[in-house]
Amino acid sequence: MWKRVSMIALVTMLTAVAATPVAASEAKVDRIEDFDTVLAVAMPDDFPIASLMRAHCSDLIRVERPDGSATEVMHCELSDEPVMIPEFQGAPPTRAFVLDGPSCLWISDYWGNTQGTVVLAESFRYTVTPSGQVHARSEYPSEPLVCD
Numbered sequence: 001m002w003k004r005v006s007m008i009a010l011v012t013m014l015t016a017v018a019a020t021p022v023a024a025s026e027a028k029v030d031r032i033e034d035f036d037t038v039l040a041v042a043m044p045d046d047f048p049i050a051s052l053m054r055a056h057c058s059d060l061i062r063v064e065r066p067d068g069s070a071t072e073v074m075h076c077e078l079s080d081e082p083v084m085i086p087e088f089q090g091a092p093p094t095r096a097f098v099l100d101g102p103s104c105l106w107i108s109d110y111w112g113n114t115q116g117t118v119v120l121a122e123s124f125r126y127t128v129t130p131s132g133q134v135h136a137r138s139e140y141p142s143e144p145l146v147c148d
Helices: 002-018 109-114
Strands: 028-040 052-064 070-078 099-102 123-128 132-141
Touching: 002 052, 028 109, 052 109
Parallel strands: none
Antiparallel strands: 028 052, 052 070, 070 132, 099 123, 123 132
């Protein structure tokens, strides 16, 4: 019986250690609020025609790990404000639109809004719902990407 109790205690302890939040490991966490962005709401063959919309973002949380790599998560809502080029203006999707992307396609809204600089993501994924909600996650390496 003691062997079983010891094994349960060991598994519990290992689970607790493995589940330690990123912030507890000296990560930096920052949050920005109330900013606008532009994103794709469709990906037709003639992209970006009828594909882009503005969105108002309530918040973006950036978690930078001790090695300098980071994750950004943001929550936005599509806006009625038109994009700059009328032919590019899209409409909310009729069903959830999901876009995944490789490196060098997503620009960090965090760095654009806090420093006015362009920092490119290693990867990204976002979802736009028919009601206009946008949930995005992007990943950044410890060293800034150099893209052609």
